[in-house]
Amino acid sequence: MAEQESSEAERINYPARHGPFGSDNKYHVVCEKWKNYAIRSPYVKFMLESMKKLGCEVNIEKQLVCEPCSGKVLGGFDSRASQIVLCENTIYSPGCMKDVLTHELIHAYDHCRAHVDWLNIHHLACSEIRAANLSGDCFFWKENLARFNFGLKQHQQKCVKDRAVKSILCVMDVDENEARNAVDTVFDSCFADLDPFDRIPP
Ligand SMILES: [Zn+2]
Structure with missing residues (x-):
């Protein structure tokens, strides 16, 4: 996911399934296949179970x-419809599908847990920080820096901050300074908030 600009999507209002792609197109079929593969991963299962425990609706089909x-977006969370959108034309591998799903599940979890006001930039920033920190978004850094015994934590923090800023810029009409200020304001508490995990997942 490192090459991608962001994983956030403004939802396209194609009349469902009747746009340039239909439900029988190969991208849609492959997306469904990878989705069904991804929901069996322990990580995704844990997120879905955690949402059920909070009493949130979990209906994979819907x-x-x-x-x-x-x-170039990969996915998005539509809070009004309570739906996670997986972008069938940009998700390019099963691993990417799992990362996107995990990222968006953090938003879905936050929405269920905290009744997030998605128009409030600080609420949005907090959820983006958690999504970047707890999904695979910044694992590239972990893998590469784990070999060195220093700077790991700082790089994870920098990666999470940068990802959160980019994500905000994709879904809210603000400039980069505003986005970065919002991320800095809530960073410490939101970076430390690992719920529903005990630690940053491996
Ligand atoms: Zn996000």
């Missing part, structure tokens, strides 16, 4: 949907 998206 809430995890493969759709075409605009631009």
